Amino acid sequence: MIIMGVIVAYLLGSIPTAVWYGKIFHGVDIRQHGSGNAGATNSLRTFGRKAGIIVLVIDFLKGFLAVLSAQFLFSDTDKYLPLMMGLTAVIGHLYPVFAQFRGGKGVATALGVIAASFPLTVIICIVVFFILVFLTKYVSLGSMIGALAFPIQVALNVWDVNPKQDPYYLAFACVLSLILVFTHRHNIQRLMNGTENKFGAKK
Template sequence: MIIALVVTIFLGYLLGSISFSYLLAKHLRKIDIRTSGSGNAGATNTLRVLGVGPAITVLVLDILKGVVPVWVALLWVGESSPVIPALAGLAAIIGHNWPVFFHFRGGKGVATTIGVLATLLFYPSFIAGCIAIISIVVTRYVSLGSLLFGIMTPVMAWCLLPFRFYPYEYIFLSMLLMIVSLWRHRENVSRLLSGTENKIGKKQM
């Protein structure tokens, strides 16, 4: 189990550290995505700076960064040691936020968090995702949808416990990720409260 823990955490962090938004921006426009648009190395800023196609590519790849290490851990140890897939997923998110390959300057980890939680807590994350998507469609604030996803996933996991048991390690992970999301989005929260947050569809250069 120790070997599985070390290998899956190591894999999760290294995979998470691959910044696809940075690599695509460098390849397509010869720019650093972290100094363009909002400055965030993620799918939303890729949409603003590079357009729809690259943004979808980054979104899918960033989600897979969360899915792959969790599935590797699950295939290795199954549900017998739920802490191992939980930590593998956490390592991928840490890698995305603080990537070793890019001087520890990464994104906010939303898409990778979606990949992790959708794998471990499918129904709670699905409900939270629907709420988040509706909020984005109505308000056009991606940051609001990201925050709602992070908050509602652990809430839904607790609410669904009488109907579908999830390992408490997964629920505690979702609570930790909610705190991380709030911290990483603290500037977005300030702008949301002041009404100055950027809306999706507003292209930045």
Template structure:
């Protein structure tokens, strides 16, 4: 029991390492949450710092979720265990509400990708392809992010995978939509900013 609790706590602390905030401090001596969209994630890093830092942040945020799940699974010794799912959720909670940065972080999509790609690689690839195509067509990162998160549990359910991974993916989908609620309003109003468009003070992204 104690190793499991420690694993979840460590996963949260790992998730709390916000690379978007750190890169902005190192490269520009700024708080990225006060620039661009105000979101501490890869999309706003692209907007504020450029492609190189954004790619690095995206990959590192993915790694947080992947490592957290791997730790949980190693302790549980069971593929797709409840502990692995709990560790993935904890890392995403850390990203969204980081202990080190006054509990104001990002939206957790990249870290969700990392957690789910370890737990359910094929559904993640399928959902990821759909999301990427959607982003290319619409240029709305927020829309692609929400569709990705929502598709994973749908694919798992259709495949009959109703277990810890399905329920974890469902929680992550609901969390992703909740974190993007402002973006949903902007999408409905036609005011959501598109990737690559002229800067607007907006809140969409990963």
């Protein structure tokens, strides 16, 4: 059952929302336009607000539903299976089998995983994200710092999300946040070079 759950989560995460949206409605591969990223931000910049919202919502639901399906369909299998399936869904988004293993950066899908696993912690993550984007106009910076806010909350037991101080919960939070930082490694380089795109800036 654990293997089945992980496979289901990976296939769910592998749905390449931005790629399919671009090909169906615009006849182009979004990975060849804008930043080249198959995610909500590049969809917004390349295809407009409607595309950005649709991609964001569906990518969020991929992570959210992966965790919920584990909680409801495989509830008697392993108490850590929801975390495993959530993490696998993010990996599926990064390396989708349905899109030549070239996916997005996993922010929206990871946000869905966090929302389903630790509902209250997602509030601070989102607040941190918007504050950083508002102050700096860098979506990538907001995404990374917002991601790092997740394991900090689990470590400090904010909202009593980890009442028994389970080390697996903290390990999960750290791995998930580090994955998101890793997927933004090129953005980090551009931030250091001063060449990163700012949100809302005209080309």
